[in-house]
Amino acid sequence: MLQIVTGDPRPIARQITDGIKRQIAGGGLAPGDALPSVRGLAQQLGINPNTVAKAYAELTAEGWLLARSGLGLFVAEQRQRLSDAERERRFGEAVDRFVSDVIGLDYAQQTILDRVAAELSHYANKKTA
Amino acid sequence: MLQIVTGDPRPIARQITDGIKRQIAGGGLAPGDALPSVRGLAQQLGINPNTVAKAYAELTAEGWLLARSGLGLFVAEQRQRLSDAERERRFGEAVDRFVSDVIGLDYAQQTILDRVAAELSHYANKKTA
Amino acid sequence: MLQIVTGDPRPIARQITDGIKRQIAGGGLAPGDALPSVRGLAQQLGINPNTVAKAYAELTAEGWLLARSGLGLFVAEQRQRLSDAERERRFGEAVDRFVSDVIGLDYAQQTILDRVAAELSHYANKKTA
Amino acid sequence: MLQIVTGDPRPIARQITDGIKRQIAGGGLAPGDALPSVRGLAQQLGINPNTVAKAYAELTAEGWLLARSGLGLFVAEQRQRLSDAERERRFGEAVDRFVSDVIGLDYAQQTILDRVAAELSHYANKKTA
DNA sequence: GTGGTCTAGACCACG
DNA sequence: GTGGTCTAGACCACT
Numbered sequence: 001m002l003q004i005v006t007g008d009p010r011p012i013a014r015q016i017t018d019g020i021k022r023q024i025a026g027g028g029l030a031p032g033d034a035l036p037s038v039r040g041l042a043q044q045l046g047i048n049p050n051t052v053a054k055a056y057a058e059l060t061a062e063g064w065l066l067a068r069s070g071l072g073l074f075v076a077e078q079r080q081r082l083s084d085a086e087r088e089r090r091f092g093e094a095v096d097r098f099v100s101d102v103i104g105l106d107y108a109q110q111t112i113l114d115r116v117a118a119e120l121s122h123y124a125n126k127k128t129a
Numbered sequence: 130m131l132q133i134v135t136g137d138p139r140p141i142a143r144q145i146t147d148g149i150k151r152q153i154a155g156g157g158l159a160p161g162d163a164l165p166s167v168r169g170l171a172q173q174l175g176i177n178p179n180t181v182a183k184a185y186a187e188l189t190a191e192g193w194l195l196a197r198s199g200l201g202l203f204v205a206e207q208r209q210r211l212s213d214a215e216r217e218r219r220f221g222e223a224v225d226r227f228v229s230d231v232i233g234l235d236y237a238q239q240t241i242l243d244r245v246a247a248e249l250s251h252y253a254n255k256k257t258a
Numbered sequence: 259m260l261q262i263v264t265g266d267p268r269p270i271a272r273q274i275t276d277g278i279k280r281q282i283a284g285g286g287l288a289p290g291d292a293l294p295s296v297r298g299l300a301q302q303l304g305i306n307p308n309t310v311a312k313a314y315a316e317l318t319a320e321g322w323l324l325a326r327s328g329l330g331l332f333v334a335e336q337r338q339r340l341s342d343a344e345r346e347r348r349f350g351e352a353v354d355r356f357v358s359d360v361i362g363l364d365y366a367q368q369t370i371l372d373r374v375a376a377e378l379s380h381y382a383n384k385k386t387a
Numbered sequence: 388m389l390q391i392v393t394g395d396p397r398p399i400a401r402q403i404t405d406g407i408k409r410q411i412a413g414g415g416l417a418p419g420d421a422l423p424s425v426r427g428l429a430q431q432l433g434i435n436p437n438t439v440a441k442a443y444a445e446l447t448a449e450g451w452l453l454a455r456s457g458l459g460l461f462v463a464e465q466r467q468r469l470s471d472a473e474r475e476r477r478f479g480e481a482v483d484r485f486v487s488d489v490i491g492l493d494y495a496q497q498t499i500l501d502r503v504a505a506e507l508s509h510y511a512n513k514k515t516a
Numbered sequence: 517g518t519g520g521t522c523t524a525g526a527c528c529a530c531g
Numbered sequence: 532g533t534g535g536t537c538t539a540g541a542c543c544a545c546t
Binding site: 295296297311314315318325326327328329330331 | 518
Binding site: 010018021022024025062064087090091093094095096097098099100101102103104105106107109112113115116117119120121123 | 137138139147150151154191193209211216219220222223224225226227228229230231232233234235236238241242244245246248249250252
């Protein structure tokens with residue numbers, strides 16, 4: 001289930017997109033599955049429908065979701081959603097930011113890697129490159 | 130040397146603080162070393178001195194730097210400023226955010242770990258737990 | 259309510275952070291409470307919004323406040339952010355400075371202690387060690 | 388002995404005035420005692436003579452020291468160095484600042500008072516009001 | 517509407 | 532020369 005945490009520093013729309021991406025990556029949502037309606041999800045989460053619509057729009061633009069007119073939104077078939085250059089750019093940025101965030105906390109490298117591995121393992125990921 | 134990347138989504142001041150933290154963590158800047166002056170660095174980077182001053186102020190407030198009036202800023206002795214609980218909290222947040230960022234990029238877990246390890250290895254890390 | 263005293267040697271932003279910290283410590287502001295908006299408080303105090311923003315930014319960085327994008331700033335849950343060693347260091351510094359400030363004023367020790375006690379008593383302090 | 392600590396956030400001149408005030412308050416320097424010369428102290432401390440001269444000038448202006456032309460500076464006789472209003476103003480400011488510094492560290496009131504009392508006791512203070 | 521960021525330019529204390 | 536503070540005004544992202 002999606003959860004909105006008010007204390008979370010991430011914008012609400014980001015929390016939604018992150019949550020849905022994780023569910024898709026982890027198999028909780030399979031290609032073809034329908035998503036809750038904008039109004040329904042907004043009501044359920046107690047937030048503004050505009051915020052949900054914005055999150056859905058972003059996911060659609062990135063190829064995660066597919067709109068079928070009059071029917072709603074569905075999880076798209078697996079496909080290359082981003083160009084390799086774009087993937088690599090985002091990947092590099094994420095690693096960079098993560099290292100900057102963690103570098104001052106003085107954890108051992110192995111501790112950091114173990115923790116990342118543990119967190120990643122919650123989401124099945126069969127792609128090998 | 131510090132580099133400002135205009136395409137970087139991080140604010141300029143954040144890029145500066147990150148860069149300096151990394152230099153300190155990696156030993157490029159040792160305790161007692163002087164930092165470039167606010168005006169000097171601003172001119173070198175082609176940005177407003179206030180932006181540099183803001184970055185320096187944050188690092189000073191966090192205990193990374195120490196001001197000696199009239200003389201300039203210097204790298205402070207490193208000490209553990211945060212409680213274990215706070216360190217853990219921030220660590221968890223960083224890991225969580227990182228996983229959210231990369232989970233959708235379809236990289237293999239090992240690829241991700243290798244990249245993080247490579248990036249971390251640039252910085253000496255003496256702590257073993 | 260917050261008051262800005264022009265004769266006060268503390269910078270304006272410092273007066274604001276001090277005042278808010280005291281209100282939080284004394285229970286006048288509880289976790290979850292909203293703070294006056296940057297622009298609103300600036301107008302009310304007759305100062306520049308940037309000055310208020312700076313004070314708020316510092317309190318946020320130190321963990322006293324939490325920003326919810328688009329909604330404003332709120333008092334965060336209190337938690338112990340600093341290590342015991344760091345707390346002790348700052349405590350020692352404060353005591354040292356205080357003694358230096360009052361040692362030349364020729365007040366009796368008991369007079370000084372009574373005054374400090376009176377001032378501290380305005381703020382609930384549940385910790386017993 | 389006076390000590391200059393480079394890591395101290397206080398300006399050097401402030402460190403000197405504080406140190407001399409403490410010595411006078413604690414009896415290490417008695418009325419009539421001569422002070423080291425500006426140049427001598429500056430050389431001993433490894434700092435700029437201007438800084439020492441400035442510190443001496445402040446102490447003289449506040450009535451702690453007395454200049455005898457051609458002979459040097461001496462500790463002044465005990466006397467009311469400040470108006471009562473000025474004493475009270477500074478006292479209030481010092482208490483206020485101290486409380487603001489300590490309020491966020493979450494120490495018990497008694498702990499704070501004990502520490503202040505202990506620190507004050509290092510300096511004999513017989514005046515009772 | 518909210519806070520966050522950056523620029524520009526001024527004034528101060530310190531050495 | 533150094534950093535620290537404040538003002539003024541602009542633009543952005545978020546709700």
